[in-house]
Amino acid sequence: MSASAPSSGLCFARPELATRGALAVIAALLAWRLVLAAFVPLVPDEAYYALWAQGLSAGYFDHPPMIAFFIRGGQMLVGDTALGVRLLCVLSAVPASWFVWRAAEETLDHPGAGALAAVLYNATIFGFLGMTLATPDAPLALFCAAMAWCAARLVRAPGPFWWLAMGLATGLALQSKYSALMLAGAFALAVLALAPLRRQLLTPWPWVAALVAVLVFLPNLVWNGEHHWQTFSKQGGRVTAQAAFRPLFLPEFVGSQIALATPLIFLFAVIGLLPRGARAFRMRAGWALVLILLLVPLAYFAVHALRGRVEGNWVGFLYPLLAVAAAAGMLAPAPARPGWLDGRLGARLKRATVPLALGLVLVLGLYALFLPVPLGGAKDAVLRMTRGWPDYAAAIDAKRREIGASAILTNDYQLTAMLKRQLPGVTVQQFDERARYAFMNEPPVLEQEGPLLLVLSSYRSLKLIQETFGDRRDVGEVSRHFGDVVLPPVRLFRLGRAVPPAPIPAPAAP
Numbered sequence: 400m401s402a403s404a405p406s407s408g409l410c411f412a413r414p415e416l417a418t419r420g421a422l423a424v425i426a427a428l429l430a431w432r433l434v435l436a437a438f439v440p441l442v443p444d445e446a447y448y449a450l451w452a453q454g455l456s457a458g459y460f461d462h463p464p465m466i467a468f469f470i471r472g473g474q475m476l477v478g479d480t481a482l483g484v485r486l487l488c489v490l491s492a493v494p495a496s497w498f499v500w501r502a503a504e505e506t507l508d509h510p511g512a513g514a515l516a517a518v519l520y521n522a523t524i525f526g527f528l529g530m531t532l533a534t535p536d537a538p539l540a541l542f543c544a545a546m547a548w549c550a551a552r553l554v555r556a557p558g559p560f561w562w563l564a565m566g567l568a569t570g571l572a573l574q575s576k577y578s579a580l581m582l583a584g585a586f587a588l589a590v591l592a593l594a595p596l597r598r599q600l601l602t603p604w605p606w607v608a609a610l611v612a613v614l615v616f617l618p619n620l621v622w623n624g625e626h627h628w629q630t631f632s633k634q635g636g637r638v639t640a641q642a643a644f645r646p647l648f649l650p651e652f653v654g655s656q657i658a659l660a661t662p663l664i665f666l667f668a669v670i671g672l673l674p675r676g677a678r679a680f681r682m683r684a685g686w687a688l689v690l691i692l693l694l695v696p697l698a699y700f701a702v703h704a705l706r707g708r709v710e711g712n713w714v715g716f717l718y719p720l721l722a723v724a725a726a727a728g729m730l731a732p733a734p735a736r737p738g739w740l741d742g743r744l745g746a747r748l749k750r751a752t753v754p755l756a757l758g759l760v761l762v763l764g765l766y767a768l769f770l771p772v773p774l775g776g777a778k779d780a781v782l783r784m785t786r787g788w789p790d791y792a793a794a795i796d797a798k799r800r801e802i803g804a805s806a807i808l809t810n811d812y813q814l815t816a817m818l819k820r821q822l823p824g825v826t827v828q829q830f831d832e833r834a835r836y837a838f839m840n841e842p843p844v845l846e847q848e849g850p851l852l853l854v855l856s857s858y859r860s861l862k863l864i865q866e867t868f869g870d871r872r873d874v875g876e877v878s879r880h881f882g883d884v885v886l887p888p889v890r891l892f893r894l895g896r897a898v899p900p901a902p903i904p905a906p907a908a909p
Contacts, residue, residue, distance in 0.1 A: 854877075
């Protein structure tokens, strides 16, 4: 490819400048992540996963265990603080960026492709926030980026080491989140579809790689087998085959990905997957590989979106590959018949892609850090997840002490996690879904000394509560506040001791 490649905010005519520029941008974003990780309060899901780190296990009710080990590692380094909970997720952005960089270098025919792809990944909203918050998406993205690099290397120069590395990365990704199975399945299809990979099936190494992946994933499989396949059942419950046809979720899904990728990175990723984008790849098989690895999981999500909502973060494990596709779209040489992308408008869009994405990341981070004006009132996601928890927990605990309750019961895992974190030394338990807390050495709910304070965030469990506690008294409600914004209240009840279950009558004598 010519040295006069289109500009995109980094100097591609001189690869050494592109490398230095990319490293500077990635380092600056890493520092920005660390600031946000230290000073933005934990969101409820992070507080919940931080509970997992108190009782390390081979599996949990919701997900495989990798995030618990990431959180425990950070806590061992800097303590049980917001930064400690998030630290290893933030630092994992460094190897993830390197994997994306190498995957782009292996597949794209341009000396600055790796630098551009790594910057694009970090500049997406998901690539930035997903590697800042302590959720399973962070280790998942890390190991899926490793899978992308291994897959790219196997297409270009297959060998035993890369097959073993692919098996290891796949097993670790599965230990992070089960959605890695979609990327593994897409790679299996690519092996069948692409001649450089298909020929490898005549060697033992693809089969050894599959065995390595299974062995790495085996502890979670064993744990699930010992716990009635809880995690598989929960995640399998998201399947919408029996749900009503509701196609309005599809545009919502597409819109969320445009926002999380940022509009121009999304645009160039689409272009990179088109035949025009194939011109940026070293070989046709590399383009086909990225196409298969992206489109197979996306096809599932599109079908899901016809009947149910696809949460924006569900697709995050594909963003390392999306960054490679976007780099291809930006670096593809002009076709024989130039189009609008090869004129002034296209050049301006390429120059604006990275600055626009970085600007959005900066603004979003500043908003999360300072929240000067709640944009959406009580529906503002940042406010709703991060603000007002200390005073809120204190008000609930004041009511507990007022009625002389020995413990607080809830019916929501996020509320439980936040109250546990804000009220150390106070017994807080979720009344229902006790399987979530099997890793904790907690006394059974029904053995708690009465009276108890019930914090009811929804009426989902009301019937169960009515059947279990004969003595119930409404003692008011508590709302969470931030400035002038008041979030919906929770209802408080004083509960007496649990009613023992009625004895089962003995069968009548014949």
